[in-house]
Amino acid sequence: MALPSYTETRYRVWHYIYIAICTFVFFFLIAPLFVIFPLSFNAEEFLVFSDGMKRLDPDAFSFRWYHEMIYGTKNPWGLAAKNSFIIAIFATIGSIILGTLAALGLSSRHMPYKGLIMAILISPMIVPLIISGVAIFFFMAKAGLAATHTGIVLAHIILGTPFVVITVTATLSGFDHSVTRAASSLGSNPVNTFMKITLPLILPGVISGGLFAFVTSFDEVVVVLFLAGLENTTIPIQMWTGLREQLSPTILAVATCLIILSTLILISAELLRRRSERLRGINR
Amino acid sequence: MSSETKQILTTDGIPLEVSLKKAEKKNKIKAFLLVAPLLLFLFITYVFPIGEMFTRSVDDKMITNMLPKTFKAMEKWDGKELPPEDVFTGFYLDYKVLIENQTQGKLGQRLNKEKNGFNSITKKLMRQIKRNKIDESQSIKEQIMKVHKRWRDVEYWQAIKRTAPPYTMAKYLKGMDMYFAADGSIAQVDEDRRIHRILWLRTLEIALFVTVFCFLMGYPIAHLLATLPMKYSNLLMICVLLPFWTSLLVRTASWMILLQQQGVVNDFFVMIGLVGDDNRPEMMYNKVGTYVAMTQILLPFMVLPLYSVMKTISPSLMRAGKSLGGTPFVAFWKVYFPLTIPGIGAGCLLVFILAIGYYITPALVGGASGTLISNQIAYHMKTTLDWSFASAMGLMLLSGVLVIYWIYNKLVGVDNIKLG
Numbered sequence: 001m002a003l004p005s006y007t008e009t010r011y012r013v014w015h016y017i018y019i020a021i022c023t024f025v026f027f028f029l030i031a032p033l034f035v036i037f038p039l040s041f042n043a044e045e046f047l048v049f050s051d052g053m054k055r056l057d058p059d060a061f062s063f064r065w066y067h068e069m070i071y072g073t074k075n076p077w078g079l080a081a082k083n084s085f086i087i088a089i090f091a092t093i094g095s096i097i098l099g100t101l102a103a104l105g106l107s108s109r110h111m112p113y114k115g116l117i118m119a120i121l122i123s124p125m126i127v128p129l130i131i132s133g134v135a136i137f138f139f140m141a142k143a144g145l146a147a148t149h150t151g152i153v154l155a156h157i158i159l160g161t162p163f164v165v166i167t168v169t170a171t172l173s174g175f176d177h178s179v180t181r182a183a184s185s186l187g188s189n190p191v192n193t194f195m196k197i198t199l200p201l202i203l204p205g206v207i208s209g210g211l212f213a214f215v216t217s218f219d220e221v222v223v224v225l226f227l228a229g230l231e232n233t234t235i236p237i238q239m240w241t242g243l244r245e246q247l248s249p250t251i252l253a254v255a256t257c258l259i260i261l262s263t264l265i266l267i268s269a270e271l272l273r274r275r276s277e278r279l280r281g282i283n284r
Numbered sequence: 285m286s287s288e289t290k291q292i293l294t295t296d297g298i299p300l301e302v303s304l305k306k307a308e309k310k311n312k313i314k315a316f317l318l319v320a321p322l323l324l325f326l327f328i329t330y331v332f333p334i335g336e337m338f339t340r341s342v343d344d345k346m347i348t349n350m351l352p353k354t355f356k357a358m359e360k361w362d363g364k365e366l367p368p369e370d371v372f373t374g375f376y377l378d379y380k381v382l383i384e385n386q387t388q389g390k391l392g393q394r395l396n397k398e399k400n401g402f403n404s405i406t407k408k409l410m411r412q413i414k415r416n417k418i419d420e421s422q423s424i425k426e427q428i429m430k431v432h433k434r435w436r437d438v439e440y441w442q443a444i445k446r447t448a449p450p451y452t453m454a455k456y457l458k459g460m461d462m463y464f465a466a467d468g469s470i471a472q473v474d475e476d477r478r479i480h481r482i483l484w485l486r487t488l489e490i491a492l493f494v495t496v497f498c499f500l501m502g503y504p505i506a507h508l509l510a511t512l513p514m515k516y517s518n519l520l521m522i523c524v525l526l527p528f529w530t531s532l533l534v535r536t537a538s539w540m541i542l543l544q545q546q547g548v549v550n551d552f553f554v555m556i557g558l559v560g561d562d563n564r565p566e567m568m569y570n571k572v573g574t575y576v577a578m579t580q581i582l583l584p585f586m587v588l589p590l591y592s593v594m595k596t597i598s599p600s601l602m603r604a605g606k607s608l609g610g611t612p613f614v615a616f617w618k619v620y621f622p623l624t625i626p627g628i629g630a631g632c633l634l635v636f637i638l639a640i641g642y643y644i645t646p647a648l649v650g651g652a653s654g655t656l657i658s659n660q661i662a663y664h665m666k667t668t669l670d671w672s673f674a675s676a677m678g679l680m681l682l683s684g685v686l687v688i689y690w691i692y693n694k695l696v697g698v699d700n701i702k703l704g
Contacts, residue, residue, distance in 0.1 A: 011612055018504060018508075021504050022504050022505050022508045025501045025502075025504065025505045025583075026505060026520060026523045028501070028580060028583075029523050029524060029527050029580060029583060029584075030523040030526065030527065032527075032535060032538040032539060032542055032580060033526065033527065033530060033534070033535070033538060035538050035541055035542055035548055036534065036537070036538050036541070039541060046546075047541050047544070048541075048544070048546045048547065049548070049551075098321055098322040098325060099322065101318045101319070101321060101322065102318065102319045102321070102322040102323070104318050105314075105315045105316065105317070105318030105319035105320075106315075106319060108311065108314070108315035108318075110308060110311035110312045110314070110315045111312070111315040111316065111319070112312055112315075112316065115693075117319060117323065119689075119693060120323070120326065120331070121319075121322060121323070121326065123326075123330075123689075124326070124330060126637060126685065126689050127334075127641075127682060127685065128637075128640065128641020128642075128643075128658060128681060128682070128685060129641060129643060130641060130643050130658040130661050130662060130678065130681075131334070131337075131641070131661075131678045131679075131681060131682050132330070134337060134661065134665060134671075134674060134675065134678050135330060135333035135334040135336070135337055135678075136329065136330065136333060137665075138333045138336055138337065138340070139328075139329050139330075139332075139333040139336075154329060155329075157325070158325075158326065158329055158330050161322060161326075165322075215529060218531075219531045219532055219533070221532070221533065221644060222643055222644065225662075226665070236531070236533055239531075239533040239534075239537070240533060240644070240648075243533065243536065243537055243540065243648050244647075244648065247537075247540065251537060252537070252541075255531075255533075255534040255537055255538070258530070258531045258534050259530055259534060262526065262529040262530040262531065262534075263526065263529075265529050266522070266525050266526055266529045269525075269529070270525070
């Protein structure tokens, strides 16, 4: 962003203001995440930087809250983490299967009422979560699935499929259909064609949609609050209760782990996106 | 020559046109079958339950089923003066059945909502019936009227008549701080009790301002990301994508730490001398907290659509504008800005839709003055258990969102939503 030497002073000034604004916004976006790291190593029980921490006194830091998170008596995090992972994994599998099939159908040029159907399939992403929560709760209560893992998994499939539909249709928009025709003309049946030709090509889209579905489920709290019983507690529910009732540094230890997890997911999503663009021949 | 002889036939002798139509139909069915499982699943678990919210919100059958004979007799009553004998008899018989089933309390509560004072007079009547004080061989009207003077007041009978239809819009009116007055007209709740209107306006205000803040902050950085060379912009993109992928609760937690009275932001203000150490401003549990946290959380949803539009704008357009004599400002305003309008529309609508239904963040950092309509819905779902009212408010919110969604669909197209 170096300025050419002939730039007038006022544009030069404006340019630096612009850079300053951008720096501030980037700082605003990313800095809040970093306040969690140091505080999660706080040796004391308060959620503020102690004087010792400000002096970088090594005694002011400890792994106390991580220890508490893993070995603490009566602590809910173990069960919550187990539930969260089980629910998120099944919800992701369900979303991927239903979403990919639907995306394949939607990408066909023969699909009738494409716009309307797409709008319905995407709606769980647009409708405010509280309304989805109320509606899904009514259904699950009637179906006898409230306070069960199955109920929560189904609810998360509803919320996760729009992401899979969007990413897979996007991948399919650059898809060269002559390769599937070539496979068929060489005697392959449709299932075989899908497994050997289509799926490997759209896999990056499928996986990145799956990542979205996983994160949606893993982070979902509004609907789960309606559906979950004591047995089905998840990490977000525990964080929600913790943040409402007593803010303990254990929450920050959990939050740090979640940030690390989201960093890993971000990296995989980025790698997938690049791979997908390479596969589809989009070069920049 | 007639056109028929020109018709091209396939090898089986069927006209090509027919054969093609058949194949197309087959493809259509095939495509639809792929979508069908998800569509069916969504209809059963999601679309119908939302529809059910509507029936629940207008449902008023409970009382219709409780007083069948009363309402039958009331059909002939004009509602101006005290009802005739058969209405009283009908009510007496219905009420006796309710007492036998021990559900008379529900009737009293329901009628009390319609008009204050019903609870005590229905209880009084119940005691009379239980003691067998009512002689069925004599005029029941006279005997009921003797139980309490309110039974002689025509307004109470009018209130019962109003509950006759099995459906009511009362919950929707309540959501807008209105109610059905004694004569059946729509009236406003007293000014100091209009809590819902405040909430709707506040929700709208917060959603609007958050959208504006997101736009003001998102536009410059989207522009920077789109114009920087790839290797720098990829690095900076992490600043946008990491919060995007991070748990909402984690981000809310970090704002709670930052904004508390002994928090980092206040420490900073004290350090630079903006405020004194002993009067640190309250930045959480009010609107400020809601604004700050929601803006940061929703900012990526503004930046990503803007970025994807700006990425497609060729830098040579700005150069052309400048070379034709425009100052950089003019070139930006006349050339670049109009080209980014689709991105602005997409980003603003997305942020607005998300902000208007926000629940978690306002509940945690909003306090009393930062709560939104969603919090009220959750409150009625969980605390007061008035599910029909929660449904009604949910549907009012939903209809607003659907209008915006429809506009979004027209302007941007849902299939153009880009993620990451």
